[in-house]
Amino acid sequence: MRPFTYERATSAEDALARHDHETYYLGGGTNLVDLMRLGVETPARLVDVAHLPYDQIQLTPDGGLVIGAAVSNSALAADRAVREGQPMLAQAVLAGASGQIRNLATVGGNLLQRTRCSYFQDAAKPCNKRNPGSGCPAREGEHHNLAILGHSTACVATHPSDMAVALAALNASVRVRNRAGERTIPMDEFHRLPGAEPERDTVLEPGDLVTAVEVPPLGMPSRYRKVRERASFAFALVSIAAALDVDDGVVRDVRVALGGVAHKPWRARRAEAVLRGSAATRESFLRAAEAELEAAAPLRDNAYKVPLARNLIVRTLTELVEGTA
Amino acid sequence: MTERLESREKVTGAARYAFEYPVENVAYAAAVQASVGRGEVVAVDADSVLALPGVLAVLSHENAPKLHDPPDGELALFQSRTVSYRGQFVAVVVGETLETAREGARRLRVEYAAESPDVRLRTDHPDLYKPDKVNPTFPADTEQGEPEDAYGCSAVRVDVTYTTPAEHNNPMEPHTTLAQWNDDGLTLYDSTQGASSVQNIIARVFGLDRTQVRVVSPHVGGGFGSKGSPRPNVVIAAMAARAVGRPVKFAVPRQQMYATTGYRTPTIQRFRVGADSDGRLNAVLHDVVEQTSTVKEFAEQTATPTRVMYQAPHRRTSHRLVALDVPTPSWMRAPGETPGMYALESVMDELAVATGVDPIELRIRNEPDRDPENGLPFSSRNLVACLQEGAERFGWAGRDPAPRARREGRKLVGMGVAASTYPAYMAPNRATARAEPDGTFTIRIAAADIGTGARTTLALIAAETLKADLGDVRVEIGDSSLPKATVAGGSSGTAGWGTAVVRACEALRAELNGGLPAEGLEVSADTTEEVKAREAFSRHAFGAQFAEVEVDADTGEVRVRRMLGVFAAGRIINPVTARSQFIGGMTMGIGMALMEESVMDREFGDYLNRDLAQYHVPSCADVRDVDAVWVEESDPHLNPMGAKGIGEIGIVGAAAAVGNAVHHATGVRVRSLPITPATLVPRL
Known part of the structure; x- marks a missing residue:
């Protein structure tokens, strides 16, 4: 591991002031420290922001939430307001990692975790995300759990977060500070598709500090369902965050986001458009799923994700209609 | 029922493992792995790393002492320029701290003349050969009667190929050595399955008398076969300790274990079984293709259980190997029996379906009265008792044999059975x-x-x-x-x-x-x-494994609802630890059936899984209701205790029981492990 200094920020201003091009902000460290040990990330300085006063979950007057970036994943999943108002968010968090990791991992860090593509994690191999221009061996190599949507010739990685998928479906936005001030970025725009710059996971600029996630009220039943290769402690093959509002057999509102299929949480806007105003039936759900997945471009060994995503959309929406969560 | 005598030391942390021995003035080693899949080391830029503060030594083929007589190519550390596989150790950096050593290793520039590695196991590989023997000393091939002809004339024929992937042992404690030279010789605190064997081999490697080497290993955090012989870590620690004149600790990091500490070879197994319409076997042909490395031959005895399990007048088993540019495979829990019985017991299930005979009855019909290949009497053989006892306890009688007949909501539910066997070995002590x-x-x-x-x-x-x-x-x-x-x-x-x-x-x-x-x-x-002086008997433990699985019809997720193993293994000395061995093996069998797979990268030539996030073993949530029991077995031909070994039989047959249950649940026969959503979703 490259030697580095560790500093604990005393305030957001202090953190911003300490940042330079070789600095990483440190949350729970559950991904960053692993990557440092692997030689994938080699910061000269860590500025610990996990102790800044962003550890609260606040209810807004309209029933929404402001979740501090330093809130632990465990605290988020256990929060009564979250469990009652946005159950898919609590379910998504609980579907990720292990109890020990969730105790350490922060909301801000969860958003910023890196792909688990095995080429990215091996510093001795080429990877456009880790070493721009070096190539992408995953495209012809091992990619059974990589992207089917929105990938590029440069990168076929997936974003690993469960929480971010639920946040995408919730129309959340990310509150960010830098030396110039504060701004909010809608979740759907926060993570990027790889394009020609796969080294950039998000639209954040150097020095930007995530301080909170804003979640508007949901007001309809929701659920998160994750398909994985073992019952616990595995990244998603495909996951879904879905919410459905049905009135008299007709879909009034719907949200669908998919995980494990793209470089970012994949908001299924085509499917949503098909569904709004349609009958809340299996046939509509299937039509919507197929409309969304028309754009899928599976690789040699991950074509199974297309029927899997289709089945998962149909199944989850059906369960929301039937109330069999 | 006796709890482990060292339980308290283990749970309080008082039990010492190799890395934990406190020694004065200790230094740390970190090893560098080849980043090419085949070729030669051209240059090692040791000087720039030696300039780092705290770095004590850099050892590679350029300066490593000549080893005396390594009996195992994997122990000939830094003796030549040759790179035989990606991930092979090519250098070691010794530092004042672990962090310094690792940073030195990360920075060490090694230049290679690279060639492209040949890493793909296939049945048409031109370099396939018949090994002289398979592990440990079985003949590679056996044949009785006219198997090809008899198969051709059989009323019912099953001709199928099963494949198993490479699997890694992954003990919780990594391979670790603390080496200390003194006036009397060398002391090694080592994580090993055999102190005497490490003593012998390491004495040979360093040209010492056996009495000059002492190996201490009172507690070992698992091995599953991978610590059955000394690994490169022992030689590296000893070599490094001698070079710096201080004790040296070296634990192989998890990421490096996948290349350097052994694994189970992938197998390709063609089975042809011919039977009459009542399911009585007439011919069994089991032809195995598997890999070894160019460093050392390891020939897994995959077809050997087929030589013991069932009667059939016409029979053939064969093993063909190819030496690829891959890490060296080795022992992993029940080498041979584990992959071989997965295939054989899946094929028996296919034969049961083909003949319409109940899978338990089919096995009983093919029970031999003597060892079918060597003709020796069995010292005891209670497979039938295990099958019957298990059927009773598991509720087999109510099972509708039709596949895909039981549905609970969107879950498909099925039950499967498989037999287990493992030899009852005994050696001088x-x-x-x-x-x-x-x-x-x-x-x-x-x-x-x-x-x-x-x-x-x-x-x-x-x-x-x-x-x-x-x-x-x-x-x-x-x-x-x-x-x-x-x-x-x-x-x-x-x-x-x-x-x-x-x-x-x-x-x-x-x-x-x-x-x-x-x-x-x-x-x-x-x-x-x-x-x-022991009399000639065929001595084996037997067992029967039952699994009930649910398969999600939409997602292809398989979960094992319950599993029961019934074993006949002579006298059970300590039920508490025996049960742990059985259910531990069965749990490993669930892993083999549903998740364990080391993926070889064809371009680079290494196993891509490098940690336990990428190499899945069962989590607690995957192991819901796994139980093991045993039948009384009194066998006077074994040893004074009347005991057969129990450390490995729990994994044997477990994956087949799960796979057969998946077939019963879904109607889909998966012949390539592991059984994952990727395989099932398109076929459900």
């Missing part, structure tokens, strides 16, 4: 038994407890023989300075070590008839002659 002046006893033997409960079992055996209270018996194991013992391997520990302990205790009791001398009394035993 030595032990001493000492009556202490205070009336207690001390048993000494260089056995290993790798988490199995061996220490406790040996204490029980000694107490019973001595007619003493367990509390008055002390067992010392895990040290090569104790009487020489065989490795914890081949499920042979209880039989081999236990017999030496019994003989020592018997001799002690006989001598104590004259009274206990003031200074105490010690006697020793050596079972070499006893083992040599």
Whole structure:
């Protein structure tokens, strides 16, 4: 591991002031420290922001939430307001990692975790995300759990977060500070598709500090369902965050986001458009799923994700209609 | 029912593992792995790393001392420029701290002349060959009757190919050595399954007398076969310690274990079975293709269980190997039986479906009255009892044989069965038994407890023989300075070590008839002659495994709802630790069936899984209701305890039971492990 200094920020201003091009902000460290040990990330300085006063979950007057970036994943999943108002968010968090990791991992860090593509994690191999221009061996190599949507010739990685998928479906936005001030970025725009710059996971600029996630009220039943290769402690093959509002057999509102299929949480806007105003039936759900997945471009060994995503959309929406969560 | 004697030390952290021994002035090693899949090391830029503060030494083929006589190519560390596979150790950096050593290793620039590696196992590889023998000393091929013709004339024929992937042992404690040179020679605190064997081999490697090497390993955090022989870590630690004149610790990081500490070879197994319409086997042909490395031949004995399991007048087994540019495969829990019985017991299920005979009845119909290949009588064989007992306990009778017949919501539910077998090996060992002046006893033997409960079992055996209270018996194991013992391997520990302990205790009791001398009394035993004089029998443990699975019809997720193993393994000495061995093996079988797979990268030539996030073993949530029981079995032809080994049989057949249950649930026959959503979703 490259030697580095560790500093604990005393305030957001202090953190911003300490940042330079070789600095990483440190949350729970559950991904960053692993990557440092692997030689994938080699910061000269860590500025610990996990102790800044962003550890609260606040209810807004309209029933929404402001979740501090330093809130632990465990605290988020256990929060009564979250469990009652946005159950898919609590379910998504609980579907990720292990109890020990969730105790350490922060909301801000969860958003910023890196792909688990095995080429990215091996510093001795080429990877456009880790070493721009070096190539992408995953495209012809091992990619059974990589992207089917929105990938590029440069990168076929997936974003690993469960929480971010639920946040995408919730129309959340990310509150960010830098030396110039504060701004909010809608979740759907926060993570990027790889394009020609796969080294950039998000639209954040150097020095930007995530301080909170804003979640508007949901007001309809929701659920998160994750398909994985073992019952616990595995990244998603495909996951879904879905919410459905049905009135008299007709879909009034719907949200669908998919995980494990793209470089970012994949908001299924085509499917949503098909569904709004349609009958809340299996046939509509299937039509919507197929409309969304028309754009899928599976690789040699991950074509199974297309029927899997289709089945998962149909199944989850059906369960929301039937109330069999 | 006796809890492990060392439980308290283990849960309180008082039990010391190799890396934890406190020594003065210790230095740390970190190894550098080849980043090409084949070729030569051209240059090692040691100087720039040596310039880093805290770096003590850099060793590579450029400056490493010549080793004396490594009997195993994997132990010939830094003896040549050749890179035989990606991930092979090519250099080591020694530093004042672990962090310094690792940073030095990360920075060490090694230049290679790279060639493209050949890493793809395939049945048409031009370099396939017949090994002289398969592990440990079985013939590569066997044949009786006219198998091809008999198969061709059979009323019912099944011709299928099963494949299993490479799998890694992944013990919780990594392969670790603390090496310390002194005036007398070399002391190694090592994570090993066999202190005596490490002592012998390392003495040879460094040109020492056996007595100049001492290996200490009282506690070992698992091995599953991968610590059955010394690994590169031992040589690296010893070499580094000598180079810097200080004790050196080296633990192989998890990421490096996948290339350097062994794994189970992938297998491609073609089965042809011919039977009459009642399911009686007429011909069995089992042809295996598997890999080894160019460094060392390891030929897994995959087809050997087929030689033992079922009657069939016409039979053939064969093994073909190809030496690829891959890490060297080695022992992993029940080598041979595990992949071989997965295929055989899946094929028996296919035959049951093809003939319409119940899978349990099919196995009973093909029960041999003697070992079908060597004609020897079985010392005991209670497979049928296990199948029947298991069927009763598991509720097999109500099973509708039709696949895909049981549905609960969107879940497809099915039940499967498979048989298990494992040889009852026994090897010569030595032990001493000492009556202490205070009336207690001390048993000494260089056995290993790798988490199995061996220490406790040996204490029980000694107490019973001595007619003493367990509390008055002390067992010392895990040290090569104790009487020489065989490795914890081949499920042979209880039989081999236990017999030496019994003989020592018997001799002690006989001598104590004259009274206990003031200074105490010690006697020793050596079972070499006893083992040599054993009568000819075919000695094997057997078992039956039952699994009930649910398969999500939309997502292809398979979860094992319940699993039962029924075993016939002679006398069970300690039910508590025996049950743990059985259900531990069965749990590993769930992993094999549903998740374990080391993925070889064809371009780079390495196994891509490099941690336990990428190499999946069952989590607690995957192991819902796994139980094991055993049938009474009295076998006078084994050893004084009447015991067969139990460390490995739990994994044998487990994956087939799960796979057969998946077929019963879904109607989909998956012939390539592991069975994952990727395989099932398109076929459901």
